[in-house]
Amino acid sequence: MATLLLNGMGAFAKFERSLIRERQREGISPAKPRGAYRGRAPSMDAKSATELRAKAAAGVPKAALARHSGISRETVYAYLRAEV
Template identity: 80%
Template sequence: MAGQRVGYVRVSTLDQNTFRQLDGVDVDRVFEDKASGRDMNRPELEEMIKFVRDGDTVLVHSMDRLARNLDDLRSIVRRLTVKKVRVEFVKERLSFTGDDNAIANLLLNVMGAFAEFERSLIRERQREGIALAKKRGAYRGRTPSLDAARAAELREKAASGVPKAALARDFGISRETVYAYLRSEARTRSPEPG
């Protein structure tokens, strides 16, 4: 009996769209994370790993959607293949079953390393571009996620004990951004003269 075809899609921010990642790929169920791939702390990834069974196939658009670094990529693929789940990367046209030969394992390592290398090149070019723009006076930084009134509201709710995860959800920002707003308030408060 053939198992289920399970899709996994991921984007880094809430406003990005996952639609194109598995467009035209036949799947029975999709797990979708809107979180950074820099680590494995992603709720839908964990749910997907718990959900799949022997004989299922997990389909992912590309290796960088599953993990941003080689260690995490190998770990996730291993966790799935140990459960006798097949992992297919659509863009790279690669499949892994756990019964893979030395060539398949080499391909996973090489392709994963290239994806990690490509990501670091992108970050490096981005930093260089920002530095050049700053020299020209053309760089203004990112637009703040919250205006001053919303930021004040967030700080007020945090001070009253509302959990950071709930604040992130209510304000449509990441927990990291919640903490950044709270840190920036602490920096702007100057100590009383003594």
């Protein structure tokens, strides 16, 4: 009896997952109207990023910039590559 129930629940879960994937492919998702697919907010605003680029151009070490700004060194390099 337990095997029968387990197989039934597994089949139902597989069917539900296929419905979810189909809706995602079609762009119909309950998360879209909520704005769940906006992505992450930027770590810094435009003014702070401009200051970061100016300090980097002045020769301040990237690690010091990262510590001062509270972001990782990779994020510092990403802002320096962005050159907006």
